[in-house]
Structure formats: C-alpha cells, structure tokens
Amino acid sequence: MFDVIYGKIQVYSAIAATVPKRRLAYTLWIWVELIVQIFSLMILAFFWRAVYRETTSINGLNVDQTLSYMLLTQMIMPLMNSNWASYFGWRVTDGSIAIELLRPIDFQAVCYIQNIAELVFSILLKLPCLLIAWLFLGLHLPSSPSVWLGFLLTLLLGNAVLFFTDWSILCLSFYTSESWGLLMLRGAIVFFFSGLLVPLDLMPDWLRSWLVVLPFSQAVYAPVSLLSGIKPINELLPIITMQLGWLVAMAVCARFVFKHATRRLNIYGG
Amino acid sequence: MYRYLELYYAFLKQRLKILLEYRVNFLIGALSTLLSQAASVTVIWIVMMHVPHISGWSYNEILLIYGLITIAKGVNHMFADNLWTLGRHYILNGTFDRLMVRPVNPLFHLLADRFCQDGVGTFVIGILIVIKSTFSLDFDWTLIRIIYISISVLSGSIIFFSLNLITSVSAFWIVDSVPITRIVFETHEFAKYPLDIYGKNVGLIFTLLLPYAFVSFYPAAYLLGRDVGMLAWGGPIVAGVLFCLGYYLWIFGLKHYTSTGS
Numbered sequence: 208m209f210d211v212i213y214g215k216i217q218v219y220s221a222i223a224a225t226v227p228k229r230r231l232a233y234t235l236w237i238w239v240e241l242i243v244q245i246f247s248l249m250i251l252a253f254f255w256r257a258v259y260r261e262t263t264s265i266n267g268l269n270v271d272q273t274l275s276y277m278l279l280t281q282m283i284m285p286l287m288n289s290n291w292a293s294y295f296g297w298r299v300t301d302g303s304i305a306i307e308l309l310r311p312i313d314f315q316a317v318c319y320i321q322n323i324a325e326l327v328f329s330i331l332l333k334l335p336c337l338l339i340a341w342l343f344l345g346l347h348l349p350s351s352p353s354v355w356l357g358f359l360l361t362l363l364l365g366n367a368v369l370f371f372t373d374w375s376i377l378c379l380s381f382y383t384s385e386s387w388g389l390l391m392l393r394g395a396i397v398f399f400f401s402g403l404l405v406p407l408d409l410m411p412d413w414l415r416s417w418l419v420v421l422p423f424s425q426a427v428y429a430p431v432s433l434l435s436g437i438k439p440i441n442e443l444l445p446i447i448t449m450q451l452g453w454l455v456a457m458a459v460c461a462r463f464v465f466k467h468a469t470r471r472l473n474i475y476g477g
Numbered sequence: 478m479y480r481y482l483e484l485y486y487a488f489l490k491q492r493l494k495i496l497l498e499y500r501v502n503f504l505i506g507a508l509s510t511l512l513s514q515a516a517s518v519t520v521i522w523i524v525m526m527h528v529p530h531i532s533g534w535s536y537n538e539i540l541l542i543y544g545l546i547t548i549a550k551g552v553n554h555m556f557a558d559n560l561w562t563l564g565r566h567y568i569l570n571g572t573f574d575r576l577m578v579r580p581v582n583p584l585f586h587l588l589a590d591r592f593c594q595d596g597v598g599t600f601v602i603g604i605l606i607v608i609k610s611t612f613s614l615d616f617d618w619t620l621i622r623i624i625y626i627s628i629s630v631l632s633g634s635i636i637f638f639s640l641n642l643i644t645s646v647s648a649f650w651i652v653d654s655v656p657i658t659r660i661v662f663e664t665h666e667f668a669k670y671p672l673d674i675y676g677k678n679v680g681l682i683f684t685l686l687l688p689y690a691f692v693s694f695y696p697a698a699y700l701l702g703r704d705v706g707m708l709a710w711g712g713p714i715v716a717g718v719l720f721c722l723g724y725y726l727w728i729f730g731l732k733h734y735t736s737t738g739s
Contacts, residue, residue: 235656236656238656239656239659239660242660243659243660243663246663246664246666246667247663247666249667250666250667250670253670253674253675253676253679254531254670254674256674257531257532257673257674258524258528258531260532261528261529261530261531262527262528265524265527265528266527385501387501387505391505391508391509391512394512395512398512398516399516399519404516404519404520404523405520405523405524409523409524409527410523411526
C-alpha cells in the first residue's frame with residue numbers, strides 16, 4: 208500500500224517538475240514579460256486613479272479596493288491560458304490522444320497535476336510584479352493571516368472548478384475534432400465573465416447576479432475579491448460552499464462527458 | 478516607384494495563396510485580435526457607465542483616441558510585421574543573404590516578403606471604433622478633417638514602423654531583436670488613453686522619447702477642439718524624423734551584416 212502511494216507521488220512529481228523546466232528554457236523571455244507586465248500594471252494604476260478622481264465610490268467600492276483588485280487579477284491572469292488544455296486539444300486533433308489513454312496512468316490526473324504546477328509556477332513568476340505593485344502602485348495587501356488562508360483555499364478550489372469546466376468543454380473536441388474554436392470561446396468567456404476585466408461589482412446588476420454564481424467567477428472573482436478586501440472574510444463560508452457545489456457538479460460532469468466522448472473516439476478509430 | 482508597386486503586388490499574390498491554404502489560421506488571428514480589442518473597450522464602457530468623464534474626457538472622446546491608434550497599429554501590422562522576424566528567420570539561418578543579392582531594396586524586400594493578415598482585423602476594428610465615436614459625438618465630417626485624419630493615421634503607422642525598425646536593427650548584432658522590439662512596442666498601450674491621466678512626466682516621455690502620443694492623443698485632441706498648439710501638426714514631422722533615423726540605422730546595420738558562420 209505504502210509503495211503504491213510512494214510510486215504515485217514519484218510519477219506525479221516528475222510530471223509537475225516538467226512545467227518549470229519547460230518554462231525556464233527561455234529565461235530572457237521571462238524578463239521581457241516582466242517588463243511588459245510592469246507597463247500594464249502602471250497603466251492600470253494610472254487609469255483607475257484617474258477614474259476615482261471623479262468620484263470616491265463606484266457601486267460601493269473605493270479606490271483602494273478596486274485598484275488592489277485590478278492589480279491582483281493581473282497576477283491571476285495566467286489562468287487565462289491553460290497549457291494543458293491546448294495540449295489536450297492538439298492531441299485530439301492529431302489523434303495521439305489514443306496513446307495518452309493507453310498509458311497506465313489516469314490522463315485526467317496528469318492534466319490536473321500539470322494545471323496545478325502551472326498555477327503555482329506562474330504565481331511564483333509574478334512575485335516580482337506583486338512586490339512592485341505593493342511598493343509603488345498602491346496595492347493594499349491584508350495583514351490578517353486568515354484572509355490569506357481564505358484566499359489560498361478559494362484559489363485552489365476555484366482553480367479546480369475551472370479545471371473540470373475546461374475539461375468538459377474540451378471533451379466536445381472529440382466530436383468536432385478541432386479544439387481551437389472551443390478554446391477561443393472558452394478564453395472569451397473566462398476573459399469577460401470571470402472578473403478578470405473589472406470587479407464584478409461594477410457590472411450592471413442583472414449581469415452580475417448571473418456571473419457571481421457561474422463557475423468561471425469562482426476561479427477569479429472569489430479569491431481576488433477576498434484578498435483585495437471587497438468581500439470580508441466572514442463571507443468565506445458561503446463562497447466555499449458555492450465552490451464545493453460547483454466542484455462536485457463539474458467533476459461528475461467531466462467524468463460523464465469524458466466517458467461518452469471517448470466511446471465516440473473509439474467508433475471513429477474503427 | 479512603379480516597379481516597386483508591381484513587385485509588392487507580385488509578392489502579395491503569393492502570400493494570399495499561402496493564406497488561402499490555411500483559412501482557419503486567418504480566422505484565429507482575426508478572432509483573437511477582435512477579442513482583445515473588445516476586452517479593453519468593454520472595460521472603458523463599464524467604467525464610464527459610472528463616471529461620465531475621466532480627466533475631462535468623455536467615453537466617445539476616449540474611443541476616438543483609442544480608435545486612431547488602433548488603425549495606425551493595424552496598418553503597421555499588415556505591412557511591416559515581418560520586421561519582427563528579421564533576427565530569427567533571416568539573420569539566424571543566413572537567409573538574409575538572399576535579400577542582399579537581389580536588385581531590390583533589402584528593407585522593401587523584407588517587408589514585402591510577408592503581408593500579415595492579422596493586422597486586417599485590427600485595422601477594421603479601429604475604423605469601426607472611430608466611426609462609432611465620431612457619430613456619437615456629432616462630429617462634422619468635412620473634407621479637411623478627412624484629410625487630417627488620413628495624414629495622422631499614415632504618420633502614426635510610420636511612427637510605429639520606425640520605432641520597430643530602430644529596435645529591429647539590433648538584430649544585426651544580437652541576432653534576436655524581438656525582446657527589445659517588444660518592450661518598446663508594448664509602451665504604445667499607454668497612448669490608448671488620454672495623456673492627462675498620467676501626469677506631466679509620463680506625458681513628456683510619450684511626446685519626446687517614445688512619441689506614440691502623436692499617433693493618438695494629439696490628433697484626437699485637435700479634432701475635438703482642444704488646445705494642443707503646434708503639437709497637433711507634429712505627427713508628420715515626428716514620423717519623418719524617426720523614419721530617417723531608422724533608415725540611417727538600418728543602412729548602418731546592413732554594413733555590419735556579416736552573415737552566419739563568421
């Protein structure tokens with residue numbers, strides 16, 4: 208029993224370790240991206256400060272809350288392009304997904320490990336930006352450790368919800384055998400409806416009430432609104448309940464769709 | 478001159494044949510530019526439902542700034558995108574020799590080698606944004622204004638092109654020029670919004686050092702009747718100076734081109 212678990216840990220940590228290796232292959236690019244990121248953080252700070260010169264509060268949000276929220280979403284931005292998803296889609300298109308499914312390891316687990324490794328590594332790469340935003344651009348970070356814990360918990364849960372949602376969407380590529388359109392649609396939905404663009408509180412009421420409960424906002428709005436002080440920490444419980452609900456629903460959905468979709472793949476394979 | 482137009486047409490025809498072979502790629506390019514433009518405009522739109530003015534600029538006035546720079550960027554993207562690949566696709570593997578031995582201006586040849594279809598989307602979106610904003614502003618479309626806008630957009634694209642040229646020339650020494658070009662190019666994002674939101678110092682940077690403000694802010698301010706003095710007419714002059722500087726550096730770089738293996 209212990210050997211089995213130890214073996215699994217070894218396999219999955221080897222998979223996770225490929226992520227930083229791949230990303231660190233071009234160190235020059237990491238620096239370029241860092242500088243470009245700092246530009247966009249500066250534009251954000253200037254823009255939102257100019258907006259709040261006209262008013263002190265927009266839909267109940269003050270300048271510190273909105274600015275912190277917007278700067279923090281830039282750190283969460285890597286969620287936008289999940290590399291495992293394009294890998295998955297590409298394998299379906301060229302047919303090599305069959306090899307992945309034959310391997311004596313759960314393909315979904317492999318993708319999930321890659322996804323978590325990407326998340327952790329991307330956030331580590333953003334730490335210099337976070338520091339700069341905190342020192343020079345007016346990012347307010349909470350001092351209470353319970354808020355940070357709540358943030359980490361909701362970030363992980365939200366990421367898992369998004370993972371299973373992406374998985375379900377990607378399974379449609381078994382039918383279309385093209386994935387770029389699906390991925391682009393998914394990107395657009397996440398971009399507009401997850402809270403990456405503006406805090407959802409600024410959206411019109413009818414739209415916001417929908418977006419807050421959809422799975423996409425669980426990955427961005429839920430954690431970032433906690434960390435930026437838009438949502439107080441005592442609202443953690445309802446947020447986590449909603450995330451857990453989505454997590455279970457989407458995990459079941461993902462398994463179900465995948466089972467049906469692979470059957471379809473078998474038919475095509477002859 | 479006529480010969481070059483003919484040549485460009487011949488290159489373009491070949492390029493279009495390639496593009497027709499990969500229609501999906503065209504669609505991907507067009508949709509992704511549409512997406513990123515729509516995202517930025519949506520942010521401005523949502524914010525301006527709550528505040529009518531930002532630093533004295535209304536929604537449609539900001540859209541005019543945004544639209545002008547988007548058109549100029551689109552023109553540059555369509556016709557001069559190949560500059561980005563100078564290091565990786567021409568100097569690194571020595572194919573730049575091919576351009577040097579032909580009886581055509583090498584810079585022209587480089588640009589004509591690849592018309593970039595992704596720019597078409599940016600260009601069209603820019604025009605739509607400008608039309609939308611001017612209609613909502615009850616803008617008087619006189620002939621002089623049309624000429625002014627055309628000249629601004631043209632000098633704007635030359636400013637984009639020249640800054641890319643100046644930074645790309647570094648490829649003759651360091652081979653991969655994309656990092657430098659990208660860092661300078663990305664600063665154009667600042668010029669999508671009114672300079673007033675940044676304060677004096679940043680405004681000076683984008684007027685004197687990286688003159689992207691002449692692509693968007695000064696022409697828009699002039700068209701909207703704001704007093705920007707002689708700066709309203711700075712676009713063509715800045716474009717001319719930058720282009721001469723870029724071309725001089727390009728010639729200087731060409732002389733230092735040693736091909737691969739040396």
